[in-house]
Amino acid sequence: MAKVFYDQDVNWDVMKGKKIAIIGYGSQGHAHALNLKDSGLDVVVGLYKGSPSIAKAKAAGLTVKSVSAAVAEADITMILIPDEKQADVYKEDIEPNLKDGSALAFAHGFNIHFKQIVPPAAVDVFMVAPKGPGHLVRRTFAEGGGVPDVFAVEQDATGKCFDIALAYARGIGGTRAGVIQTTFQEETETDLFGEQAVLCGGICQLITNGFETLCEAGYQPEIAYFECFHEMKLIVDLMYEGGMANMRRSISDTAEYGDYTAGPKVITSDSKQAMKQVLQDIQDGTFAKDWLLENKAGGRAHFLAMRRRHAEHPIETVGGKLRNMMSWLHSSKED
């Protein structure tokens, strides 16, 4: 069993007098900046001129500066802009302003692991990666809890990088839930695999195929939505709280029998083979190369076309109407 670190394992003194620059104020950026500030730390947000995020960060009571000014005064620079933009911003605004003996930090290992960013030897390099979306990192912290993190030390120039990484995890609430040490390689490959094969790619395709199967068989789309999409959260909540057995205790025996017999017919050994291929494309750098190329040469044309096509799928139209009737729901994209 991996060692799990909690609040009491943290040397909080290493954060004394440290200024933390949070670069970007999106999903993770707003959560890290606000949680660290609420933990009593000195935070400055770095954004580009004209960024719509400036107003949001200022409205939340944060100090905002240009990326270069924020980095120049920081003891810890946490890069929380989209992965595909990080290398250019690093070269232009971060690297020239990084102080020797300061720390460069990430919430995902992509740019270090795939060598898009190569930091100088005189800085610490660490990662604290929350295992959950940024809006929940903030919401859970504000409610008194925390989202678990994984952390990694890539380069220990000061001899204190391990302690600083763990203290950072405490500052955003991670050690309330428990954090585990990893490497940049392990986090990058497993995070990409999880989001592609299971959490985002796998689950969205499973739901969509279920919805389409019922609609194509002539059932009402609203019924198909409730059966294949709406109930997903309720079922996953039971698994999240107590494992699959907990969910199976709550569903009918009829559902449980169908679960064991039909599940392996739908998600087959071919699906597992496809998962292995997805993992291989991540491990050998094929996925990273394609994604970076999509952003450079392609101007994101293919990505944006896919986003549009999926947003226009009938499951979204039907779901939007049904969710409007549930007044207690609010978008997780709200800041």
Ligand SMILES: NC(=O)C1=CN([C@@H]2O[C@H](COP(=O)(O)OP(=O)(O)OC[C@H]3O[C@@H](n4cnc5c(N)ncnc54)[C@H](OP(=O)(O)O)[C@@H]3O)[C@@H](O)[C@H]2O)C=CC1
């Ligand atoms: N999303 C998540 O929950 C998770 C993300 N991560 C990792 O966290 C990192 C950040 O991801 P995420 O939070 O999704 O990112 P977002 O897409 O939410 O970040 C967007 C933010 O970056 C700002 N930004 C964009 N370009 C620049 C620039 N050139 N200079 C300064 N700021 C800029 C945007 O400003 P504006 O909008 O004003 O243009 C906005 O504030 C990534 O490494 C990701 O892999 C890790 C775990 C979970």
Ligand SMILES: CC[C@](O)(C(C)=O)C(=O)O
């Ligand atoms: C599951 C997607 C994620 O890896 C995350 C929220 O952890 C991401 O990159 O956003």
Ligand SMILES: [Mg+2]
């Ligand atoms: Mg993730």
Ligand SMILES: [Mg+2]
């Ligand atoms: Mg990810």
